[in-house]
Structure formats: C-alpha cells, structure tokens
Amino acid sequence: MKIVNTINEVREQVRAWRREGLSVGLVPTMGYLHEGHKSLIDRSVSENDRTVVSVFVNPMQFGPGEDLETYPRDMERDAALCEEAGASLIFHPEPSEMYEKDFSSYVDMETLTGGLCGKTRPIHFRGVCTVVSKLFHIVTPDRAYFGQKDAQQLAVIRHMVNDLNFGIQIVGCPIVREEDGLAKSSRNTYLSPEERKAALILSQSLKEGRRLFDEGERDAKKLQSAITEKIQSEPLAKIDYVEVVDWNTLEPVEKIEGETLIAIAVYIGKTRLIDNVLV
Ligand code: AMP
Numbered sequence: 001m002k003i004v005n006t007i008n009e010v011r012e013q014v015r016a017w018r019r020e021g022l023s024v025g026l027v028p029t030m031g032y033l034h035e036g037h038k039s040l041i042d043r044s045v046s047e048n049d050r051t052v053v054s055v056f057v058n059p060m061q062f063g064p065g066e067d068l069e070t071y072p073r074d075m076e077r078d079a080a081l082c083e084e085a086g087a088s089l090i091f092h093p094e095p096s097e098m099y100e101k102d103f104s105s106y107v108d109m110e111t112l113t114g115g116l117c118g119k120t121r122p123i124h125f126r127g128v129c130t131v132v133s134k135l136f137h138i139v140t141p142d143r144a145y146f147g148q149k150d151a152q153q154l155a156v157i158r159h160m161v162n163d164l165n166f167g168i169q170i171v172g173c174p175i176v177r178e179e180d181g182l183a184k185s186s187r188n189t190y191l192s193p194e195e196r197k198a199a200l201i202l203s204q205s206l207k208e209g210r211r212l213f214d215e216g217e218r219d220a221k222k223l224q225s226a227i228t229e230k231i232q233s234e235p236l237a238k239i240d241y242v243e244v245v246d247w248n249t250l251e252p253v254e255k256i257e258g259e260t261l262i263a264i265a266v267y268i269g270k271t272r273l274i275d276n277v278l279v
Helices: 007-019 035-047 075-085 124-139 148-163 186-190 193-198 200-214 220-232
Strands: 002-004 024-029 050-055 089-091 143-147 169-173 237-246 260-268 271-278
Touching: 002 007, 007 024, 007 050, 007 089, 007 124, 024 035, 024 124, 035 050, 035 075, 035 143, 035 169, 050 075, 050 124, 075 089, 089 124, 124 148, 143 148, 148 169, 148 260, 148 271, 186 271, 193 200, 200 220, 200 260, 200 271, 220 237, 220 260
Parallel strands: 002 089, 024 050, 024 143, 050 089, 143 169
Antiparallel strands: 237 260, 260 271
C-alpha cells in the first residue's frame, strides 16, 4: 500500500491501474478511522481490483466555531487499518494541495441541503459536494462508498452524481455500531466517560421509534414526540433536531408511507452527534 500527498501521484497510479484494466473503488474519509470506515473499505476491496482511501479533514465543510482544529488525527493508525483491510493507496493531501490560493469554484445544491444538518451547518454540504467532486475528478473511481450513518450526505452525493453525470456508482453501507448501540464516530473520542453513557440516548430513542413503527404507528408527529421525549429524559442531551422525512426528497412527512428516514442530531455536552434509522 502506498501513501501519497499529491494529486499528480494519485493520477499516475490510477492511470497505471487503468492500463492494466483494473477497476477502482474510492472511500472518502476525514481519517481517525474506525470499524465504520473499515466496513466501507472492506466492501470496496471486495468489489474492486484496487481501493483508494482519501484521508482529508476538509476545511471547507466546517463552519466558524466548529471542530476543524480539534478534529482527531492519527495517520499512522489510519495507515495500519487501511493496509490490513487491503486498500492499495491512501491519498492524504494538505489543504493547500486541494485548494490553491485563488480557489473560487464550488458545487452548491439547491435541494436536499437546507433541512436536517443543513439548518445548523449552512455551509457544510457546499464543502462536502465540492471536495467530493474534486476527489471524484482526481481518482475517477468506478464506485465510491459512503455510510448510511451520514444519511443526508449519502442522499446529497447520490443526487449530485446524477445531476452532474459523474458516471460513478454510489454504494451506501449500513451503520456500524458499538456493542451497546452507539453509532461509531471519530467524534465519540470527544466524550467524557459520563457523556459516553449519556450518548446511548441517541440509539435508544431511535430504537423506541422503530418499535412504535413496527407496532403500526405511521403518524410522523407521534413518532417525533416519542423520540423527543426519550431524548429529553437524558439530562446531558440537548436536541438539535428530530425529523421524520421522505428518504428521496428529505422533506418532512406527516404519514409514513414510502421509505422514510428518521434522523436525529443531539448535543451531548459540547459534542454534536447524529444517528438515524430507515423505515
Ligand atoms: P468521516 O470520516 O466521518 O467523514 O466518514 C467517512 C465515511 O465513513 C462517510 O461515508 C461516513 O458515513 C462513513 N461512516 C462513518 N461512521 C460510520 C459508521 N459508524 N458506520 C458506517 N459508516 C460510517
């Protein structure tokens, strides 16, 4: 496995693979890799001849006051995880490699990005769409792998690839959880032991929502209230949003009929965590 820092090195490597007729999968990440990321890499390795993992904490998708500076980083450990999972190349650029001084072109989506995480993070998806477009142009993969954990991001990327004819297959992968149910996240490292326990309220409240749905509840407001009440029972939790939305449009629904996303964002202390379930 190679680790490279420049766009030219990635291009050269991918060109060499293409000359051999090999297929290429891409797993975009911000690093500090865990089992969730590994599940994406495993899937890519099983479906492509070569897998590229990008490790880049993208400044453009962080708003003022967010955790860009403190976001956890550990390249040595990330490299070991990628190597063990069978990745062929890590692309680990500096921000200056991705964004030259006069950078001024963006990918901005008018639908899907205004609600859910887009409300508290208004510039987030512009940063995500722009960096993922750049990675797609640099790596030119056959397939790219994204986690259902960031459900809105997955929906946005699928829509962007369709709108802009990238010709890349987007593969969504299930949420990987800790044994007690907490969705794995690089940001879980911010939690104190007490907050780590409190964070269980995310998966538990969604489980409660799922249970009500399985028992036949289809009224979105009722599910929303039940989940909200459950989260409010945890003193360390502060709700950002609890939403029941159509999985295709991400617009709120009143009655659950088609594929529906129940998505939540909750602050545990200062740490903002997200989780969701598809019903
Ligand atoms: P990040 O490094 O947080 O930007 O995540 C990189 C990719 O890994 C995204 O597509 C995430 O959705 C995915 N991912 C992160 N955590 C998980 C998880 N617990 N289960 C599945 N995929 C995940």
